[in-house]
Amino acid sequence: MNDPIQTAIWLTVALAATTTIILLLLGTPLAWWLSRRTGSTTAAIEAVVALPLILPPTVLGFYLLIMFAPGTAVGELWQQLTGTQLAFSFSALVIGSVLYSLPFVVQPLQQAFRRIPSDLLDAAATLGATPFDQFRSIVLPLTRRSFLIAASLGFAHTVGEFGVVLMIGGNIPGETQVLSIALYDTVESLRFAEAHQLAGGLVVFSLLTLFLLYRSDENRWGLRS
């Protein structure tokens, strides 16, 4: 494999890892909040979270591109804070990926949290556990496997994204050229040997991830989408 491909692999892994970490940090409280409530506000937020499941990624990418462009509020704010342009940057990819993969992390967590009976949390409270303590010592251990699933899905889904990246990232090697884009590139320039390596590698990676997830023997609601 030549250098641009290695760079693309590294970039993809960095993007997926960063996205997954951010998603776990943001998605956990969001999923917890959603799991303990019902009503139309909750339903509305759930709908927004689920949107990337059905929306063509290009639609999300298009709006993000417009939002990130220099001269817009978000674009300007970013420029002032970091001194760099947001559109066509790695950071833009991270933001896009977080939104795009949000349901893949939030939904399995939310389902898992819903299955934690509040009776157990009540019992923990009477034993002196604060709400954070209850979450840490009861909810987390009971949903550990769902966290694994959520993280794997978030990671794998980010690795597989194409449309959003193409719209907001462009095709800058080392900055925004991820694997799926690199694959597109090699096919465009008729380098089929390389394309085979990339495509085959992604198939193996995806299959392996899904196999390991299914084997982890928890309910498969997380994979329904």
Place this chain on the structure above:
Amino acid sequence: MSAIDLKLQCYGSDGFCLDVDCQLPAGSTTAIYGASGSGKTTLLECLAGLRAAEPGSTIQFGGQSWLSDNDLVPTWQRRVGFVFQDARLFPHLDVRGNLRFASQRAQNDALPLDTVCQWLSLHDLLERPCDQLSAGQKQRVAIGRALLSGPDLLLLDEPLANLDGAARNKCLQGLRSAREALQLPMLYVSHDIHEVSQLADHILVLDQGKVREQGPLLELTSRLDNSLAHQEHAAAIASATIARHDDHYGLTELQLEQQSLWVNQLAGEIGDKRRIRIPARDVSVCREKPEATSILNILQVKLTEMEETSDARMLLRLTLDQQSMLARITRKSATELKLQPGDILYAQIKSAALLSDAGDQP
């Protein structure tokens, strides 16, 4: 030792309303007794802070305000132990893990794990996962866990409801040991008067969300002026002392205010206190001391009160020196015997009744 002051209003989903304004005595075991749906569990949940009460409700525990319009102490700071009807053990922890969960968060001086295990015979269960325990074992672990959290007040919500006789007795045994050693005030919810009579010092009768009666158990169960006396299974509870074991006949003689009472042999040392339940329907009265009767227990009593409970029946209150019992007889007998308050009578108590209801508890 501190009293609990309660002024609670709490609406349930089905229009049910708990409306309670009462004070519970310090340092004792209070039974909250009533039919299902009378608000017993709601009351406990409000006390523990697991359920929100209406504005204007207040809870004071030993001078501390737990709930008022200005402050709300959250559950985890109230230092209440709660034993739920369904043990609610944490499934990802084994027995030791569940117990340790409590002791790690104990605010009072931690109780030694060993002591608690001894009270509740938990030693052999420590390494077991919770899903491999029987209902009785689970409930013992739950009681142990609640004790290890170092509570100032122990709330028990029908903890023995799903258990069979042997498991029940083991739990009761553990609770009694803990109570003796810790002087821990307890609120014990039950719809089973047998359980109540075994544990409680004080009783609060709830009926459709309201306090119907309240008072010391021994006194309340032996008076006519309350709902307990008018239940089908009304029974006075008395406190007696073990005087003698008769191994030959398999009986134990109890001393009940200088008079003797024979019951099936009990475990216990001479001098130990035991509670006995004397069901009103198993007590009959005579003017003269009966001779040559198969009934062993004949007590000299004074008829202090009588009440017609229906066209056919009368309820009598028979007093020894301090303690009293109830007797349910027909109105016809009362007329024929020309019973009047103040009469000295002989009460005959079927031993069998005492045997089945007394058990071997203090």
